[in-house]
Amino acid sequence: MSETLQNPETIGFQAEARQVLDLMIHSLYSNKEVFLRELISNAADAAEKLRFLALGDEGLYEGDSDLKIWIDVDKNARTLTVRDNGIGMTRQEVIDHIGTIARSGTRKFLESLTGDQAKDSQLIGQFGVGFYSAFIVADRVTLETRKAGVPAEEGVRWESDGQGEYRIATVTRPRRGTAVTLHLREGEDEFLDPVRLRQLIRKFSDHIPIPIVMKKENGDGEEVVNKASALWTRPRDEIRPDEYEEFYKHVAHDFEGPLAWLHSRVEGASDEYTLLLYLPRRAPFDLWDREPAHGVKLYVRRVFIMEDPKLMPRYLRFVRGIIDSDSLPLNVSREILQENRALERIRAGAVKKVLGLLEDLAKNEPDKYRTFWEQFGTVLKEGVIEDPKHRDRIARLLRFASTRDEGGEISLADYVARMKEGQEKIYYLVAENEQAARNSPHLEVFRHKGIEVLLLWEPVDEWLVAHLTEFEGKPLQSVAKGELDLGRLADDNEKKAQEMVAQAFQDALDKIRKALAGRVADVKLSRRLTDSPACLVLDAYGLSRRMESILKASGQLVPGSSKPILEINPKHPLVERLRDERDSKRFDDLSHLLYDQAVLAEGGQLEDPAAFVRRFNALLQEALGQKQA
Numbered sequence: 302m303s304e305t306l307q308n309p310e311t312i313g314f315q316a317e318a319r320q321v322l323d324l325m326i327h328s329l330y331s332n333k334e335v336f337l338r339e340l341i342s343n344a345a346d347a348a349e350k351l352r353f354l355a356l357g358d359e360g361l362y363e364g365d366s367d368l369k370i371w372i373d374v375d376k377n378a379r380t381l382t383v384r385d386n387g388i389g390m391t392r393q394e395v396i397d398h399i400g401t402i403a404r405s406g407t408r409k410f411l412e413s414l415t416g417d418q419a420k421d422s423q424l425i426g427q428f429g430v431g432f433y434s435a436f437i438v439a440d441r442v443t444l445e446t447r448k449a450g451v452p453a454e455e456g457v458r459w460e461s462d463g464q465g466e467y468r469i470a471t472v473t474r475p476r477r478g479t480a481v482t483l484h485l486r487e488g489e490d491e492f493l494d495p496v497r498l499r500q501l502i503r504k505f506s507d508h509i510p511i512p513i514v515m516k517k518e519n520g521d522g523e524e525v526v527n528k529a530s531a532l533w534t535r536p537r538d539e540i541r542p543d544e545y546e547e548f549y550k551h552v553a554h555d556f557e558g559p560l561a562w563l564h565s566r567v568e569g570a571s572d573e574y575t576l577l578l579y580l581p582r583r584a585p586f587d588l589w590d591r592e593p594a595h596g597v598k599l600y601v602r603r604v605f606i607m608e609d610p611k612l613m614p615r616y617l618r619f620v621r622g623i624i625d626s627d628s629l630p631l632n633v634s635r636e637i638l639q640e641n642r643a644l645e646r647i648r649a650g651a652v653k654k655v656l657g658l659l660e661d662l663a664k665n666e667p668d669k670y671r672t673f674w675e676q677f678g679t680v681l682k683e684g685v686i687e688d689p690k691h692r693d694r695i696a697r698l699l700r701f702a703s704t705r706d707e708g709g710e711i712s713l714a715d716y717v718a719r720m721k722e723g724q725e726k727i728y729y730l731v732a733e734n735e736q737a738a739r740n741s742p743h744l745e746v747f748r749h750k751g752i753e754v755l756l757l758w759e760p761v762d763e764w765l766v767a768h769l770t771e772f773e774g775k776p777l778q779s780v781a782k783g784e785l786d787l788g789r790l791a792d793d794n795e796k797k798a799q800e801m802v803a804q805a806f807q808d809a810l811d812k813i814r815k816a817l818a819g820r821v822a823d824v825k826l827s828r829r830l831t832d833s834p835a836c837l838v839l840d841a842y843g844l845s846r847r848m849e850s851i852l853k854a855s856g857q858l859v860p861g862s863s864k865p866i867l868e869i870n871p872k873h874p875l876v877e878r879l880r881d882e883r884d885s886k887r888f889d890d891l892s893h894l895l896y897d898q899a900v901l902a903e904g905g906q907l908e909d910p911a912a913f914v915r916r917f918n919a920l921l922q923e924a925l926g927q928k929q930a
C-alpha cells in the first residue's frame with residue numbers, strides 16, 4: 302500500500318458506537334466465526350447489486366462481468382481478506398454505511414440489554430451485527446473500495462481499530478469492488494488456516510449464489526469453494542434444514558435461525574415463480590418504523606432486482622426471503638414494478654402461501670405458533686383492517702386473552718365452540734391495559750352468568766373490532782357499549798325485579814343527572830354490575846375514550862366527543878346510601894365520586910383530579926370522625 306493518500310480525515314464514531322462494538326465483541330465471542338458469514342454476505346449483496354445495475358448499463362462491468370468473492374490469507378502479515386468485484390462504495394457511502402454503527406434504534410437497543418450474555422447475544426444478533434463483527438477477531442480492519450463506473454483515482458481506504466474513530470482517505474484503486482482486510486487479534490490464527498476457512502465457508506455460505514474462491518492447497522491456481530447455485534432453484538427434498546437456515550441468516554441479516562419457512566414453485570397459467578419465504582423467530586427492532594430497512598428480495602430469473610418491504614403487505618412485513626419470477630421482464634425499474642400486474646399476481650400468491658404457512662403452524666405446531674403470535678400477533682391484527690379479502694382467514698389466526706384464559710391463546714373458533722346455550726354474540730372488552738381489562742366492572746354480570754368475554758388492550762384493537770364485526774355469523778359485541786343485550790341469556794325474573802327497583806330510584810337518577818350535567822350523556826340503573834357501584838358505558842356507535850385519545854395523540858381532529866352514560870348499581874350499599882341522602886351538597890359530592898371512580902376503574906384519566914381528592918377526603922374525614930365519635 303504505497304500509494305499516496307489524499308484528503309485523509311479522522312472521524313469519530315457516534316457516542317453509542319463504542320458500546321455496541323464492545324458488547325458485540327464480548328457477547329458474540331463464543332460464535333466468533335460469524336464474522337466470515339457477515340462479510341461474505343455483504344460481498345454477495347454487492348455483487349448482486351452490480352449485476353442488476355449492469356442490466357441497464359453494461360459499462361459498469363468495466364470489461365469484467367465474472368462476479369466473484371475471494372478469500373485470501375497472508376500468514377506472515379496475519380491478515381485475512383474478503384474481497385469482491387461487486388458494486389463498491391464512494392467515499393460518502395463508506396462514511397454513511399460503514400462509519401455508522403449506531404443507527405436508528407441503537408439507544409433503545411442498549412436500554413433493552415439485560416447484562417445476561419446469552420440473552421444479549423441474541424439481542425445483538427437481532428440488532429444486526431454486519432460489518433462490525435470483523436472486530437470480534439480483528440484489532441484493526443482496513444477496507445478498500447472503489448465504486449463501479451467511477452475513475453480509479455476515486456478509490457477509498459477506511460481503517461479503524463474499533464476504538465472510537467476511523468481514518469478515511471482517497472486512494473487509487475484500479476479494481477472495482479471492495480476488499481475488507483482483518484488484522485487478526487492474538488490467538489485467532491485459526492482464521493489463517495485454509496482448511497478451517499473452507500470448512501466455515503461450506504457451513505455458512507454454501508448457498509451464496511456467487512462463487513467464493515480460494516487459492517488451491519497446492520498453490521496451483523484458484524478453486525471455487527461453495528456450491529454457488531441459488532438455493533431456491535434446487536429441489537426441496539435435496540435441501541437440508543440447516544441449508545435453509547443458513548440461507549435465511551444471509552437474506553434476513555439475522556443472527557438467529559428462522560421460526561419456519563415455505564419453499565414453493567408456482568406454475569400458473571401466466572406466471573411462474575419460486576417463493577422461499579421465512580418467518581423470523583424474533584421481531585426486528587424496526588418492526589414499528591415507517592420505513593423498515595429490510596423486506597423480501599425480488600429476483601428475476603436468478604438476478605437480484607431489489608429488496609423491498611412493499612413486496613409484502615404491511616401486516617406481513619416481518620416476512621423475509623426471496624421471490625424469484627420467471628415471467629417478469631429483466632429490465633424492470635422500481636417504478637414500473639410498483640404497478641406491474643404480473644407482480645401483483647405474484648404478491649397475491651405469496652400472501653396466500655404465507656397465510657397457509659401460518660394456518661399450518663397454528664394447527665400442527667402450536668408451540669411455534671405461540672412464539673409467532675407473541676412476536677408478530679400485533680402486526681397480523683392489522684391484516685383484518687388492511688386486507689378485507691382475507692379477513693376471515695386472518696380472523697381465524699387471531700389469538701385473544703379472555704376471562705377464562707390467562708394465557709392469551711383463545712382463537713375465535715375456540716370461543717365460539719364453547720359459547721353458552723342461547724348465547725348469540727361474541728362478547729369482548731377493549732381496555733386501557735391488561736389490568737384494567739381483567740378488573741373491569743363491565744365484566745361482572747358476565748362472570749356472574751359464566752359467559753366468556755374476550756379481553757383486548759392493544760392500541761390496534763380498537764381498529765380491529767371496528768373492522769371485525771362478525772365471525773362465523775356471530776356478531777362481535779362490546780360489553781362496554783350500548784344497552785346490555787344478553788339476548789336469550791337474559792333472565793325474565795331479573796327483568797321484573799329491575800323494573801321494581803327502577804321505580805324506587807327515579808328521583809335519585811334525576812338528581813344525579815343534574816349533579817353530573819355536562820359530564821355524562823345520561824345516568825341509568827345498571828344490569829351489568831354485581832359488585833362495583835358504577836361504570837361508564839358508551840353509546841352503541843360512539844368512539845371509545847381510548848380511541849378518542851389515540852386519535853387526539855395522532856393529531857387528528859375528534860368530532861365533538863361523545864359523553865358516556867353512567868350506570869349505577871342499585872344493589873350497592875354506596876348507591877343505596879346516595880339514594881337516601883338528604884344533604885344536597887353531599888349528594889352532589891357522592892355523585893361526582895361515583896363518576897370519577899368509574900373513570901378510574903377503566904384506567905382513564907380524571908379531568909379534575911384535585912376536585913376528586915378534595916371530595917374524597919371530605920367524605921373520608923366525615924367517616925373517620927363518625928367512627929371516633
Ligand SMILES: Nc1ncnc2c1ncn2[C@@H]1O[C@H](COP(=O)(O)OP(=O)(O)OP(=O)(O)O)[C@@H](O)[C@H]1O
Nearest residue numbers: 343344347389390398399429430431432433479554
Ligand atoms: N462488500 C461491500 N460492498 C459494497 N457495500 C458494502 C459492502 N459491505 C458493506 N457494504 C455497505 O455497508 C452497509 C452496512 O453493512 P453492514 O454489514 O454493517 O449492515 P447490513 O448488511 O446493511 O445489515 P445488517 O447489519 O443487518 O447485517 C451495507 O448495507 C452496504 O451498503
